Amino acid sequence: MGAVLNPSPPLPASLAILNGFGISLGDSIIGLQALWAAQQLGHVQAPPVLFRRPGLRPMVDLVYPLAANFCSVQPLPAALEPSSLLAQGFARVIDMRDFAFDPAFRGTAMIDFFLRKLELAPETVPAALRRNLWLASHVRPVPPSFGAGYALVCPTSSMPMRDMPPVAHGRILRWLRARGLRVVTQGPPGASARAAPVVENMPELCGLVAGAACVISTDTAMVHLADAFSVPCLAFFTTHRPEWRVRDYPHCTPVYLRPEGLPEALEFVRRPEDEAATRAAWERLGADMAWLDPVLERFVP
Numbered sequence: 001m002g003a004v005l006n007p008s009p010p011l012p013a014s015l016a017i018l019n020g021f022g023i024s025l026g027d028s029i030i031g032l033q034a035l036w037a038a039q040q041l042g043h044v045q046a047p048p049v050l051f052r053r054p055g056l057r058p059m060v061d062l063v064y065p066l067a068a069n070f071c072s073v074q075p076l077p078a079a080l081e082p083s084s085l086l087a088q089g090f091a092r093v094i095d096m097r098d099f100a101f102d103p104a105f106r107g108t109a110m111i112d113f114f115l116r117k118l119e120l121a122p123e124t125v126p127a128a129l130r131r132n133l134w135l136a137s138h139v140r141p142v143p144p145s146f147g148a149g150y151a152l153v154c155p156t157s158s159m160p161m162r163d164m165p166p167v168a169h170g171r172i173l174r175w176l177r178a179r180g181l182r183v184v185t186q187g188p189p190g191a192s193a194r195a196a197p198v199v200e201n202m203p204e205l206c207g208l209v210a211g212a213a214c215v216i217s218t219d220t221a222m223v224h225l226a227d228a229f230s231v232p233c234l235a236f237f238t239t240h241r242p243e244w245r246v247r248d249y250p251h252c253t254p255v256y257l258r259p260e261g262l263p264e265a266l267e268f269v270r271r272p273e274d275e276a277a278t279r280a281a282w283e284r285l286g287a288d289m290a291w292l293d294p295v296l297e298r299f300v301p
């Protein structure tokens with residue numbers, strides 16, 4: 001945990017943020033929440049410019065136009081230096097390049113990291129502004145054609161070592177279906193579920209989540225979306241402690257499966273053994289995943 005900052009004066013109007021806010025959907029959602037909260041509190045008084053790498057995954061790029069009323073985006077040149085932006089007239093530059101390797105990013109709540117980068121003390125920010133309220137107020141969800149009220153299962157993530165094992169996924173689908181629930185999954189549906197539709201924009205993705213009665217996920221981006229729309233969520237974590245991602249989410253039930261032999265807050269796969277360790281964490285309580293049944297019993301509304 002980094003040093004606690006005292007409340008400080010608002011940042012200058014001409015603010016530039018390099019690599020704001022990362023290359024993943026989850027990081028982007030939370031980083032934009034931190035920026036929106038800072039503006040709501042009067043700490044940042046004018047929309048900053050986010051210099052971002054071009055050519056990222058489409059859904060990541062599509063989230064930023066939703067925030068056009070409180071920030072703008074420009075391409076991040078490979079050789080750009082903060083000093084050149086200061087020479088162009090920016091009063092302040094916040095450099096977030098490669099923040100995934102920053103020790104201050106690991107082992108802390110992600111929203112706190114971004115707030116500190118904006119020079120805003122996290123403890124001065126109301127709990128409601130540490131949730132993903134900006135997204136819910138900036139997008140109109142497009143519901144899926146098959147209606148609402150289903151259980152949405154999200155077994156894969158942007159990092160394979162955080163994926164749900166197929167045995168666990170299959171057991172969850174069968175358990176939900178046996179309870180008479182309609183089930184939609186982003187994984188293989190089998191005979192127990194409907195395949196989630198392919199979504200091409202943020203309103204459709206948000207509609208898929210907002211229309212669910214509950215979400216069960218190893219993909220933290222979907223967990224952040226569930227929070228934005230106040231959908232109950234059962235979230236499984238292996239590489240990160242739940243409090244680093246869902247501390248402020250009142251509708252989230254976290255399950256922490258701590259892998260043996262891996263450093264905490266591991267962001268990237270280093271070798272095949274890393275994926276094997278996270279898989280073993282799921283199997284430690286029983287390879288048939290029967291331990292999931294009481295977890296689901298406590299969670300499903």
